[in-house]
Amino acid sequence: MKVALIQMACSADVAQNKARLVARIEAAAAQGAELVVLQELHNSLYFCQTENVNLFDLAEPIPGPSTELFGQLAARLGIVLVTSLFERRAAGLYHNTAVVFERDGSIAGIHRKMHIPDDPAYYEKFYFAPGDLGFHPIQTSVGRLGVQVCWDQWYPEGARLMALQGADLLIYPTAIGFESSDTPEEQQRQREAWMTVQRGHAVANGLPVIAVNRVGHEPDPSGQTNGIQFWGTSFVAGPQGELLAQASDADEQTLLVDIDMQRCEQVRRWWPFLRDRRIDAYADLTRRYID
Numbered sequence: 001m002k003v004a005l006i007q008m009a010c011s012a013d014v015a016q017n018k019a020r021l022v023a024r025i026e027a028a029a030a031q032g033a034e035l036v037v038l039q040e041l042h043n044s045l046y047f048c049q050t051e052n053v054n055l056f057d058l059a060e061p062i063p064g065p066s067t068e069l070f071g072q073l074a075a076r077l078g079i080v081l082v083t084s085l086f087e088r089r090a091a092g093l094y095h096n097t098a099v100v101f102e103r104d105g106s107i108a109g110i111h112r113k114m115h116i117p118d119d120p121a122y123y124e125k126f127y128f129a130p131g132d133l134g135f136h137p138i139q140t141s142v143g144r145l146g147v148q149v150c151w152d153q154w155y156p157e158g159a160r161l162m163a164l165q166g167a168d169l170l171i172y173p174t175a176i177g178f179e180s181s182d183t184p185e186e187q188q189r190q191r192e193a194w195m196t197v198q199r200g201h202a203v204a205n206g207l208p209v210i211a212v213n214r215v216g217h218e219p220d221p222s223g224q225t226n227g228i229q230f231w232g233t234s235f236v237a238g239p240q241g242e243l244l245a246q247a248s249d250a251d252e253q254t255l256l257v258d259i260d261m262q263r264c265e266q267v268r269r270w271w272p273f274l275r276d277r278r279i280d281a282y283a284d285l286t287r288r289y290i291d
Contacts, residue, residue, distance in 0.1 A: 001142055004028035004036045005255040007234040007247045009216030014043050014058070018066075022073060028254055029077040035142050037082040039214040039234075040150050040175040041096065044086070046214065046230075050222045051126040059088035067099060067107060075105030080140045082147060084173040086127075087112070096128045098147045098173055100138045109138030113149035114158065121179065121225050124151075135161040143168035143261065146207070150174045153198055153211065157285070163205035163274070168261060170201055174213040177230035191231050191249070199241035206268040208244075208259050209237045215252060239267040 006024045010017050021042060028036050041047075043066060047055045060066055066085055074081040080103060087097040087110075096113035112131030116124045135158045137144040146162030146169060153172040162170060176194060178187045195211075202209040215232035234247040236257045247253040268274070284290055 001259050001261055002032045002034050003210060003236065003257050003259055004031075004033035005210060005212045005234045005236065005245075005247065005257070006036065006038050007212060007215050007232050007253045007255070008039065008042065009230075009252055010042065010045050010214060010218070012045055017043055018069065022069075024254055025073060025079075025081065026077065028256065029079050031256055033079060033256060035080045035082070037171055037210055037212045038084060038173060039212045040084045040173040041086060042084055042173075042214070045218050046175045046228065048124050048127055049121045049218070049220045049225070049228065051123050052221075056088070056094065056127070059086040059094050061089075062087050062097060062099060062110065063107065064088075067101075070099070071101050071105040071107065073105075074101035074103060078103050080108070080142045080145075082145065082171055082173065084149060089129075093129055094127055095131060096124065096149055097131075098149050100140060100145060100147060103141055108140045109136075109147075111136075111138070111147045111149065113152060115151040115155060117151045121220060121228055135165075137162050137165050137167040146170045148172055150176060153194075153201075156201060156204065159201035159205055159207075163207055167205075167207060168264070169259075170198075170205070170207050170209045172198065172209070172211045174211055174234075175230065176213060177228040180226035180229065187231075191233060194231075195233065195235065199237045199243075202237040202239055203241040203271075204273060206239045206264050206271065206273065208239055208261075208264065211235055215248070215250065239264045
């Protein structure tokens with residue numbers, strides 16, 4: 001299967017961001033992409049650097065204007081499309097939601113971000129309620145997609161639950177970058193940890209992993225920090241964690257990657273982790289901590 005990862009820098013102009021995304025998606029489809037994956041919250045700047053009630057105006061219902069735009073685009077191009085939207089579910093109730101479109105433009109399914117961070121410059125708990133849909137792959141014409149969002153990607157439990165329900169791919173739209181006060185060595189450690197943990201999900205589950213990150217510098221509107229330098233580095237890992245493709249850490253880029261979906265079957269025969277799991281001994285994983 002040919003997959004496209006669209007790594008982009010965003011501006012405050014939502015209409016311009018959408019127009020640029022449409023052009024990039026069209027170009028990827030013209031080069032044979034069957035599945036196109038976008039980064040987290042791609043319609044706007046990463047607005048979670050501050051807590052501002054007026055920014056809830058960026059949210060929209062699902063279905064809504066963006067799902068209409070991207071659904072029509074998926075249907076016109078005949079692709080499966082993974083998007084990431086700021087969902088207005090009700091007044092005062094919002095989610096960070098991935099929306100997957102089928103080739104006919106219909107919504108194949110959604111994933112509401114389950115793990116919500118709250119760190120300096122990543123004040124997501126102010127904006128997003130935790131997801132309430134659990135971890136379930138979304139059935140599409142290109143396979144069962146185990147879609148999660150950003151902070152979800154650090155947790156092996158979500159990846160495993162997707163695999164146990166027959167996911168063919170693990171997919172993570174992302175917005176993550178450097179904190180300017182960290183040393184270059186620490187910044188590099190963080191970026192490598194981000195890649196390593198997701199490649200570990202690929203190995204442990206025998207599945208390809210697709211991670212699509214935004215890129216470029218976005219200033220902090222409050223001026224309390226120097227903003228976020230998003231580190232790009234979107235990548236695809238194969239079922240043994242091998243890097244199939246990796247994007248720039250500084251530039252916009254569309255990665256087109258051929259994934260051998262049949263290879264996962266053979267890898268799982270060599271390394272039958274699902275067979276050897278001790279499901280009788282894992283009950284304590286549902287506890288917060290074991291004193």
